[in-house]
Amino acid sequence: MIRVRLVGNAGIGTQDHQRDMYRPAFERHPEFTVVEDDDAEVAAVAVALEERADAIEREIKAGRHVLADKPLAATAAECERIAQLAEEHGVVVVPAHHQRLGGALRSAKAAIRAGRVGLPWNVQCDFIVAGGDPAPSGLELLNLGLYPIDIVCDLLGLAVTRVQATGRPVWPDAHSQGRPRPGAGPLDTLLLDHEHGVTSTIVCGRVPALRDVPPGGLALHRYRISGSHGVLVVDATRPALQVRTADRAGPAWTGSGTVDALLDVLAAGVRTGRAELGPRDAARAQRVVEAALQSMTEGRGVMLDAVR
Numbered sequence: 001m002i003r004v005r006l007v008g009n010a011g012i013g014t015q016d017h018q019r020d021m022y023r024p025a026f027e028r029h030p031e032f033t034v035v036e037d038d039d040a041e042v043a044a045v046a047v048a049l050e051e052r053a054d055a056i057e058r059e060i061k062a063g064r065h066v067l068a069d070k071p072l073a074a075t076a077a078e079c080e081r082i083a084q085l086a087e088e089h090g091v092v093v094v095p096a097h098h099q100r101l102g103g104a105l106r107s108a109k110a111a112i113r114a115g116r117v118g119l120p121w122n123v124q125c126d127f128i129v130a131g132g133d134p135a136p137s138g139l140e141l142l143n144l145g146l147y148p149i150d151i152v153c154d155l156l157g158l159a160v161t162r163v164q165a166t167g168r169p170v171w172p173d174a175h176s177q178g179r180p181r182p183g184a185g186p187l188d189t190l191l192l193d194h195e196h197g198v199t200s201t202i203v204c205g206r207v208p209a210l211r212d213v214p215p216g217g218l219a220l221h222r223y224r225i226s227g228s229h230g231v232l233v234v235d236a237t238r239p240a241l242q243v244r245t246a247d248r249a250g251p252a253w254t255g256s257g258t259v260d261a262l263l264d265v266l267a268a269g270v271r272t273g274r275a276e277l278g279p280r281d282a283a284r285a286q287r288v289v290e291a292a293l294q295s296m297t298e299g300r301g302v303m304l305d306a307v308r
Contacts, residue, residue, distance in 0.1 A: 001033040002270055004067075005040040007055060008047030012143050014133045017069050017096070018046040025259045031267040041065060041270060049139075053078040056093065060085050065270050067262070070096040071146055072282035076290055079283035086279060092269035094262065095282040099147040099221070099236070100154050101261035108223065108234045109155050118229030123152050123200040125223050128187075131209030132216025140206065141167065141188050142289050148202045150285040151236075152192070155225065156200070159284070162193035164301040165292035167205075190292050212242070214250045 004026055009018045022044045026032045032042070043059040045052065046069035053073040059066050060082070072095040073079050086093045099105075112120060127148040135143040153160065167188035187205035194200065213219050221236040240251040262277075269275030291302040 002031055002042055002267060003035045003040040004032050004042040004044055005035055005038065005064075007043050007045045007059065010048040011046055011069055012049060012071075012135045012139055016046075018044065021259050022046065022067065022069075022096075025263050029260065029263045029267070032263065038062075042067060042266065045069065049074050053082060056082055057085055060089050060091055060093065063089065063091065065091045065266070066093040067266050068093060068095050068279075068282075070282075071142055071286060072279055073286075076283050076286040079279050079286050083279035083283060090273065092266070092273065092275040093279045094266045094269060094275050094277055095279060096259075096262060097147065097150045097277055097281060097285070098258040098262035100151045100277070101258045101265065102236050103255070104234050104236050104238050105151060105155070105223075108225065108232060111232060112155055112225060112227075113157075116230065117225055117227030117232050120156060120225055120227045121198055122226045123155065123198075123223060124226075125152055125200065125202045125204075126220040127202065127204040128218070128220040129206045129216060130213040130219040132206070134206055138293075141204070141292060142286075144206065145188065145190070145202070145204050145289050145292070146282075146285045148204055149190070149192075149288045150281060151223070152200045152202060153284060153288075154281070155223070156194055156198060158194040158196060158198055160192050160194055160288050160291075160304055162301050162303050163288055163291035163295050164191040165189065165295040167292075167296045188292070188296075190288070192288065212249050217250060 006018055006023060009016050011017050026034050041064060043064045044067045045055050045059060047055045056066050056068055073082060082093055125148045129144060134140055165188060186207060187203055190202040192200045209215060210219055218237055223234040225232040237251060243252045265275055265277055287304060291304055295302045
């Protein structure tokens with residue numbers, strides 16, 4: 001059994017992913033056991049965002065592997081620093097980009113790699129959350145946008161070279177010096193240029209609660225991948241059943257969920273020293289978010305270095 005200690009119960013806004021997601025997943029996973037002391041091989045870190053990078057770095061320096069709540073850190077630069085430190089200490093750090101691990105998306109990635117649509121030239125994505133508590137001012141794009149950005153980059157295997165983004169500004173707050181801040185409107189649209197002339201469009205955000213969607217659940221999570229020899233349409237909420245009970249209505253996975261798959265990735269990383277999902281994936285997605293916020297603020301496209 002792999003021993004894991006839980007560090008923190010905070011996130012963005014009112015989130016407590018440690019309580020709601022990670023602890024239950026660790027307790028039901030056959031390869032992990034939760035311990036309360038420092039005699040652990042893994043730390044599951046879910047502290048306040050402004051403290052997260054420092055907390056993760058302490059665990060790395062103690063020689064522990066890390067499962068990190070999403071976003072991995074407050075900035076792309078901090079994500080890169082974590083990646084470098086993990087390599088120096090020989091541990092794996094797995095950010096909680098678990099949405100890419102759904103069965104439909106794994107199948108889609110395999111189909112694209114096998115050439116089933118020929119050469120991809122465009123991806124369209126809708127990532128819409130219904131209800132739940134929105135992130136604090138200016139953080140909603142970071143909170144929600146990392147998932148579809150990570151997925152699109154993973155599906156294509158191509159770096160983003162340019163970002164053009166639109167979104168509704170929000171009311172100024174104490175940190176904005178009187179200026180509206182982007183990234184917290186109902187829906188944000190990201191137009192991404194990738195290497196080799198490939199493009200993608202991501203629409204993401206939060207809409208009011210819907211009857212058949214659990215609070216904070218995904219109302220739409222779908223992809224349309226167009227290629228030279230065909231089009232692949234993916235509903236990433238599948239496979240699932242619609243369940244209606246006296247106190248709940250909404251989808252339920254027919255097999256293990258994406259958080260369970262995330263722990264499979266973590267366990268394999270602990271065993272082998274390499275994980276299929278790591279801090280450089282987090283840094284890549286965070287760079288796109290930062291470029292999108294800059295694009296919204298300045299009203300122009302933002303170029304990025306084509307870093308994979």
